[in-house]
Amino acid sequence: MSALGRYSLFLCRNTVQWAYGGNCFCTIFIFRRCLPIATNQKDTLINEEINCDQIRVIGTDGAMLGIMSSEQALQMAYDKSLDLVMMSPDATPPVCKIMDYGKYRFEKDKREKEAKKKQQVIETKEIQLSCRIDTHDYETKMKRGRKFLEQGNKVKVVLVFHGREMSHQQLGKDMIDRFIADCADLGTTDKKPVLNGKLLSVVISPVKKK
Numbered sequence: 001m002s003a004l005g006r007y008s009l010f011l012c013r014n015t016v017q018w019a020y021g022g023n024c025f026c027t028i029f030i031f032r033r034c035l036p037i038a039t040n041q042k043d044t045l046i047n048e049e050i051n052c053d054q055i056r057v058i059g060t061d062g063a064m065l066g067i068m069s070s071e072q073a074l075q076m077a078y079d080k081s082l083d084l085v086m087m088s089p090d091a092t093p094p095v096c097k098i099m100d101y102g103k104y105r106f107e108k109d110k111r112e113k114e115a116k117k118k119q120q121v122i123e124t125k126e127i128q129l130s131c132r133i134d135t136h137d138y139e140t141k142m143k144r145g146r147k148f149l150e151q152g153n154k155v156k157v158v159l160v161f162h163g164r165e166m167s168h169q170q171l172g173k174d175m176i177d178r179f180i181a182d183c184a185d186l187g188t189t190d191k192k193p194v195l196n197g198k199l200l201s202v203v204i205s206p207v208k209k210k
Contacts, residue, residue: 055093056091057096058087124155149186154204158201176193
């Protein structure tokens, strides 16, 4: 407390009082956003954490409010019961925005969760065939391959030649082509079947849904 003639100034945490003699005749209330804001991004500076001589300030409507000190910008945010949030710390000068940070974090987390749900992990499933596969086994594996494609996965079809079957490679190629044709409405191939030793293989990719 410091005396100014017969006037006294009392500084409190949330109030400033002017007194004349012993009688208080003016009380100024100072309000601050003091509710804790949870944030998962520790590198995001907000409110009193921002201490810069000059920052470029963006208003709630996206309008540029100009370059000013962080103290001035923080006061503008508090006057509107909002927060001052650092958006581009590496810019010259740093860019901050006045906003409701709690609402901003909620909406951002919501968008990230929705985007994560839409992301699909594509796996490559393998189906093994042979030149002598019977009709029932072929139908079973073909249906399994179609199911994989419907789920958005790739299907690698592998045909193994045994013994003298290597001298009748066309039989294997015909079997692979048959499998591709039976899945044509669900998947396509980028390359022709490739022979590697005794293995003839091809990868069928799912058709993108419109």
